[in-house]
Amino acid sequence: MNHTISNKIENRDAIVAVMGLGYVGLPLALAFAERGFKTIGFDISEMTVEQVKNGETSVLDVSNHRLQMALSEGKLVPTSDPRLLSQVDAVIICVPTPLTSSHEPDVSAIESAVSLIKAHIIKPVFISLESTTYPGCTREVIVKPLVETGKHLDEDLFICFSPERVDPGNALYHTENTPKVVGGISEASIQIGEMLYKQVIDQVVVVSSPEVAEMSKLLENTFRCVNIAFMNEMSLMCDRLGIDIWETLDAAETKPFGFMRFNPGPGVGGHCIPLDPMYLSWKAKQTNFFSRFIETAQDINSNMPKKVVEKATNLLNEQGAAISKSKILLLGMSYKKNINDLRESPSLEVYEELLSKNAIVEYCDPYVPFFKTKSGVLQNSLDWETLHLKDFDLVILLTNHTDFDREKINREASLLLDTRHRSSHKMPVH
16 A cells, blocks of 8 residues: 555645536535535536636535535645646546447546546646446456556556445435445555545445456446336336335335335436436446346336327327417426426427427426437526415426425316425325
8 A cells, every 4th residue: 555645644644636516426525624624626617617716516416505615725726727637636537337229338528537647747646536427347447547647556646436326306315425446456556545524524445456446336226227117017017907016115105014104206317316227237247247127127227208198199189289389387397396408308208309399388397497408409497486376287296306396286286296205195006
C-alpha cells in the first residue's frame, strides 16, 4: 500500500477529485468537503460548474444552504479546468454511462475521464469508478490504458470499483449511511479504497475484485427490474380477470415471510432499472449466455407506457369519446415521486404516445416546471393549485407526488386512470 496516500487520507490532507457533479458526484463531493478534505468537483459542463459555484443545484438531495456552507469554507472547489487534477491524490469517477441506440454500453464518458487522468496526473493516485457498468469494465477501460502509459499498479496506481447506490429523494438513506461496496484490483488498492470511503461513509463492504463489485450493482437493479416486470404483468392479468391488483397486493403483503412487495406502474425510469439489466445482458451474450429473464422483463417494462395509452383509449371509448382531440391531463412527469428526475421516465413515453394519437395533452408536475418533447417543443407544467381537473376528458396519474391532493383528484376528475394507486377510485390500473 502506498503509505504517502494512506497517511494523507488518515490525516485528511489528501486532495480528492470527484469527476461528475450530478446526482451521484455532487453529494459525494460535499461529503468529503464536509469531512475536511479539499475536494475538487470537476465537470466538463461549464454551466453546471457555474451553478455549483453560485451555491445553486438542481440535485434535490443537496440543499443550496449546505452547498453554500461548503463553498464558504473553501473545501469544495468546483471547476471545469482539468489542470487542477494534477493536485489530487484520489479521483472518484461519477460520470454518466447510458446505453447506445442499439442497447449497448456507452462508456465514452469514462474513457474521457481516463484521458484527462492520463494527461494531467503524474504522481501516484488512487482511482475509484462509481459509474454503473459491465463486469470487467474497470480493468478494460481504466487499468489497461493507464498501465500502457508506463504506470505501475501498487506503485503509481491504486484502482477500485465502488458502485453508486444513490436513490434520489430517499429521506432515510443517503450517501453517508448507505453501505458502500468496494472491490479493488489488488490488496493494496482495496486497503486504500476502504480507508478513503470510511472517512465519509458509515459502513464499507469489501469484496475480492472489481468484477464482484460491478456485478453486485447490476444484480441489485436487475432484481428490481425483474420483480417490477412480474408485478406489471400481474396487473395486466388482474385487469383482464376483473380483479383489483392493489387490494391483492395488500392482502399478499400481510404474509410475514416469503413475500417482498413490488408495485406495478406505467413503466420504469431513472438511470438504473431501465439500463443496468441491459449492461448485464450485453456482457453475458459475449460468453454465449442469453438471459431470458432480463429480456422478458425489459420487454414487459418498456411496453407499459403503450399499455397505459391502450387503457386510456378504452376508457374514453366506454364514454363514447375518441382519444383523438380528447383533452388529457398527465399528473407527474418525473420517474418517481417527489423528485425532478426525468431520466428514462415512462411518463415521457406516455406523453409522446398520446400525441401520436392526436390527443390534446397537458401535464402538471410541481417538480418539473418544463421539459422538451422529442420534437424539441418546450412544454410547461400547469399549476396544481389553480388546476381544474374537471376541464379534462381524462386524467392519468403517472407519478404519485405527495403534492397531488388525493381528495382533489377524487372530487374533480370525471374520468381517471390511476397507475399509482394514489386516488380512492376503484379502477383497474391498466
